[in-house]
Amino acid sequence: MLELRDITAGYDRRTPVVRGVSLTIAPGEAVGLLGPSGCGKSTLARVAALLHRPDSGTVVLDGAPAAGWRHRAPRAQRTAYGVLFQQPRLSADPRLSLADLIAEPLRATGRRARVPDRIAELAPTVGLSGELLARRPHQVSDGQLQRACLARALVLRPRWLICDEMTAMLDASTTAALVAVVEDYRRESGAGLLAVGHDRTLLERWCDRTVGWEELSRTPAAPTM
Numbered sequence: 001m002l003e004l005r006d007i008t009a010g011y012d013r014r015t016p017v018v019r020g021v022s023l024t025i026a027p028g029e030a031v032g033l034l035g036p037s038g039c040g041k042s043t044l045a046r047v048a049a050l051l052h053r054p055d056s057g058t059v060v061l062d063g064a065p066a067a068g069w070r071h072r073a074p075r076a077q078r079t080a081y082g083v084l085f086q087q088p089r090l091s092a093d094p095r096l097s098l099a100d101l102i103a104e105p106l107r108a109t110g111r112r113a114r115v116p117d118r119i120a121e122l123a124p125t126v127g128l129s130g131e132l133l134a135r136r137p138h139q140v141s142d143g144q145l146q147r148a149c150l151a152r153a154l155v156l157r158p159r160w161l162i163c164d165e166m167t168a169m170l171d172a173s174t175t176a177a178l179v180a181v182v183e184d185y186r187r188e189s190g191a192g193l194l195a196v197g198h199d200r201t202l203l204e205r206w207c208d209r210t211v212g213w214e215e216l217s218r219t220p221a222a223p224t225m
């Protein structure tokens with residue numbers, strides 16, 4: 001179970017962007033989160049993934065309250081998540097080949113020996129050929145880089161996936177391919193999913209249930225600029 005309990009969070013304690021939000025995702029459940037631009041969905045997704053410390057409230061991961069945030073979160077909690085963002089270039093080290101990018105979490109957690117096997121499994125799953133794996137981020141398209149970021153998100157076999165507008169900049173066929181990879185992984189692993197987006201049709205087709213920001217938040221969404 002991934003529980004967000006009464007989360008208030010933001011970038012200035014006097015004016016939080018997320019106020020008193022609670023959301024529970026059951027094991028294996030896929031929940032879509034919809035809301036207007038700037039309302040706080042990404043902030044909440046980052047809190048859920050232990051990447052942003054809330055001002056108040058609790059994240060409970062499989063029964064255990066979050067014991068830290070970002071690099072201070074215990075490894076067992078950090079590695080329970082696979083996280084995918086909208087803009088792969090912001091989360092990809094430009095110096096790494098796509099293969100090294102995918103392998104990063106294995107190396108960071110002392111599982112170097114598993115790198116060749118996991119790359120061999122995941123590259124075809126996400127549709128990356130050997131030639132593309134040798135390239136660096138500036139030598140591939142956004143869609144190809146997002147495929148590598150999805151493989152990286154799956155490489156430690158997470159129990160929870162947080163996908164923050166992962167398909168927002170992709171065409172329809174790449175979107176369908178990446179959603180299919182996530183769904184195959186969830187079917188096989190039983191992982192739960194929080195998918196943030198603007199596309200109601202996609203989220204309703206993809207997720208077990210879709211919630212709107214207005215149902216979650218005690219404050220109305222800020223007007224879109």
Ligand SMILES: Nc1ncnc2c1ncn2[C@@H]1O[C@H](COP(=O)(O)OP(=O)(O)OP(=O)(O)O)[C@@H](O)[C@H]1O
Binds near residue numbers: 017036037038040043
């Ligand atoms: N690092 C930051 N520092 C200060 N303010 C921020 C920061 N990141 C986001 N914000 C602000 O917090 C608010 C919520 O942003 P957030 O990215 O969570 O919204 P969102 O609902 O995900 O939007 P979008 O759908 O456009 O991605 C916005 O007003 C944004 O400007």
